[in-house]
Amino acid sequence: MTESTKTDEKTSAPPAPVRTSAVARWRWGALAVLLVLAVYAPFQLAPFYVFQLTMVLVYAVALLGLNLLVGHAGQISLGHGAFFAIGAYTAAILMEREALPYPLTLPVAAAVAFLIGLGLGVPAMRLRGLYLALVTLAIAIFLVPLLKRFEELTGGSMGLTLAKPQPPAWTGLAEDQWLYFIALIVAVGAFLLVASLLRSRVGRALHAVRDNEIAAEVMGVRLSFYKTLAFAWSAMLAGVAGSVYTWVIGFVSPDSFTVNLSINLLAGIVVGGLGSLSGPVLGGLFVMFVPSISQDINDAAPGVIFGLLIIAVMYVAPTGLAGLAGRLIKKIPRKKE
Amino acid sequence: MSDLVVDGLVAGYGDVRVLHGVSFTVRQGEVCAILGPNGAGKTTLLRALSGMVRTRGTATLGGTELAGRSPDTVARLGVAHVPEGRGTFMPLTVEDNLRLGAFVRRGRAEVEADLERIFTYFPVLKTRLKQEAGSLSGGEQQMLALGRALMLRPRLLLLDEPSLGLAPLVTRELFRIVQAINAEEQTTVVVVEQNAHLALGIAQQAHVLETGRIVLSGTAEDIRADEQVAQSYLGYRV
Numbered sequence: 326m327t328e329s330t331k332t333d334e335k336t337s338a339p340p341a342p343v344r345t346s347a348v349a350r351w352r353w354g355a356l357a358v359l360l361v362l363a364v365y366a367p368f369q370l371a372p373f374y375v376f377q378l379t380m381v382l383v384y385a386v387a388l389l390g391l392n393l394l395v396g397h398a399g400q401i402s403l404g405h406g407a408f409f410a411i412g413a414y415t416a417a418i419l420m421e422r423e424a425l426p427y428p429l430t431l432p433v434a435a436a437v438a439f440l441i442g443l444g445l446g447v448p449a450m451r452l453r454g455l456y457l458a459l460v461t462l463a464i465a466i467f468l469v470p471l472l473k474r475f476e477e478l479t480g481g482s483m484g485l486t487l488a489k490p491q492p493p494a495w496t497g498l499a500e501d502q503w504l505y506f507i508a509l510i511v512a513v514g515a516f517l518l519v520a521s522l523l524r525s526r527v528g529r530a531l532h533a534v535r536d537n538e539i540a541a542e543v544m545g546v547r548l549s550f551y552k553t554l555a556f557a558w559s560a561m562l563a564g565v566a567g568s569v570y571t572w573v574i575g576f577v578s579p580d581s582f583t584v585n586l587s588i589n590l591l592a593g594i595v596v597g598g599l600g601s602l603s604g605p606v607l608g609g610l611f612v613m614f615v616p617s618i619s620q621d622i623n624d625a626a627p628g629v630i631f632g633l634l635i636i637a638v639m640y641v642a643p644t645g646l647a648g649l650a651g652r653l654i655k656k657i658p659r660k661k662e
Numbered sequence: 663m664s665d666l667v668v669d670g671l672v673a674g675y676g677d678v679r680v681l682h683g684v685s686f687t688v689r690q691g692e693v694c695a696i697l698g699p700n701g702a703g704k705t706t707l708l709r710a711l712s713g714m715v716r717t718r719g720t721a722t723l724g725g726t727e728l729a730g731r732s733p734d735t736v737a738r739l740g741v742a743h744v745p746e747g748r749g750t751f752m753p754l755t756v757e758d759n760l761r762l763g764a765f766v767r768r769g770r771a772e773v774e775a776d777l778e779r780i781f782t783y784f785p786v787l788k789t790r791l792k793q794e795a796g797s798l799s800g801g802e803q804q805m806l807a808l809g810r811a812l813m814l815r816p817r818l819l820l821l822d823e824p825s826l827g828l829a830p831l832v833t834r835e836l837f838r839i840v841q842a843i844n845a846e847e848q849t850t851v852v853v854v855e856q857n858a859h860l861a862l863g864i865a866q867q868a869h870v871l872e873t874g875r876i877v878l879s880g881t882a883e884d885i886r887a888d889e890q891v892a893q894s895y896l897g898y899r900v
Contacts, residue, residue, distance in 0.1 A: 526765070532754055533762050540749025543712050544810075545737030545766035600753075 351654050372501040382508040383570050385609035386515045388594045390562025396600035398555035399535030404464035406586030408438045408560040412567025417485045417577045427490045431568045438564020439557050446556035465587040472579040484578025504573050511569050596638045598647025607646045664690040664724035664817050671719040673710035680706040682874040693844050693851040695861035697895055698871035704854040705746055708820045712736045712743040723818055738766045742816035746823050748807040752796030759795045763813030780809040783839055801832035821853040837864055858895035862886050
């Protein structure tokens with residue numbers, strides 16, 4: 326529709342559409358390059374680095390969910406790690422106790438996390454701001470003792486150890502490469518799902534809730550419905566990420582899912598870029614590498630560096646690394662049309 | 663047939679009661695102005711009509727009860743509310759803002775047609791379609807808010823202080839468009855306004871609200887002729 330009008334009028338065409346299409350071209354180009362690199366990388370890197378990249382993808386899926394809730398629906402969650410843990414434990418218990426083939430544990434983990442998210446979201450999403458933050462924080466806090474308590478099911482403090490999924494012979498892949506490609510496929514799938522969701526009517530409703538509750542409400546957007554739905558979806562994606570985590574690590578224990586995980590995830594998405602599509606990937610890199618790199622400096626360094634980086638990002642780039650990248654791309658001069 | 667009949671409407675926030683039994687009728691296709699000082703309950707009245715505050719009493723549109731319904735039900739019944747301060751979704755594009763106006767409607771083709779129809783009232787919006795709404799001027803944002811409300815195909819349009827923070831010239835243009843919309847679409851309009859002069863210029867009926875009660879009602883001419891109103895709100899003729 327806009328294409329035809331643009332060709333018709335050769336005089337004063339508004340500059341805005343040209344700019345957005347240029348940015349869109351950049352974005353698709355960057356995405357294609359990234360995908361090629363992502364497929365190429367595991368054949369070039371040592372297994373340990375492949376494992377690290379796999380974890381980046383796992384965190385990216387969890388952050389995709391958190392971004393939906395925080396970046397797009399404008400709510401906060403300090404308990405995202407709890408849903409990650411629920412997904413991880415669901416997969417582990419099904420593989421260990423029920424001997425379910427691992428691919429089947431993903432949809433079950435997603436469903437369990439979604440339903441628990443829905444159940445907790447109904448009361449929690451009536452709160453806002455600080456109160457919502459505290460309630461979601463409580464979810465993250467009570468999960469660890471809960472996991473330790475139900476020992477017959479969860480293995481208690483010892484956790485559960487599982488056999489990692491083995492690559493089928495026809496692929497000719499090593500274990501680390503196989504796990505990497507599983508994580509990549511799940512991540513790309515989740516990315517496409519979220520991207521199409523955001524382009525739909527539902528995505529507009531979420532943005533409306535985020536940007537102006539009163540206006541959204543008079544437009545007929547049911548605030549509590551969409552907030553709760555966003556919470557449940559974000560929990561579902563965390564659950565999906567959690568199940569892949571279980572496959573990749575082959576071990577779950579309560580101490581892997583402390584409150585720290587939730588806080589790291591929230592920090593990751595804020596630094597990566599709230600409300601942007603590349604934010605979760607950049608945030609995944611952050612969550613994966615910043616703690617492990619800073620651990621080499623000093624045992625107490627991760628907390629300090631995390632805190633300082635968040636403050637720095639809030640000052641220098643309130644839209645996160647993704648927003649910073651977007652601003653740089655817009656600065657690149659283009660040829661005159 | 664789609665008259666708005668408000669009878670004994672009581673509304674407030676928590677324990678604080680703001681409206682103490684407000685009654686008035688707006689006939690279909692008419693413009694009704696609600697005047698009054700700050701804190702009189704004008705905004706609360708509009709919020710009560712669109713289901714955003716708790717109410718007692720009744721408010722029917724064409725015989726259907728609005729009072730006590732949830733905001734989304736009221737929107738589905740064809741009530742569009744332009745909130746105080748415009749309620750622009752700043753980071754979204756102008757187009758997304760407009761499409762959100764049609765959120766409760768089905769039928770893609772009709773919505774597309776309405777989008778075009780709205781550009782005939784507000785040509786400026788068409789040139790800014792892909793632009794962030796937050797980058798529009800105040801006047802343009804108010805036009806966007808009005809256009810967005812029209813996307814609902816409202817039977818009743820509630821306008822809360824459309825002149826707020828706008829230059830006099832822009833405000834006059836805005837009221838001219840409201841008048842055109844009212845004439846062409848037969849939309850019933852309730853407009854809350856500090857600028858009594860402009861509001862009375864397009865209204866048939868007017869009510870003066872003071873501390874939650876209607877203290878004066880009449881045709882726009884009557885109200886304009888009233889000395890008290892002239893002194894308090896019009897600022898001329900003593």
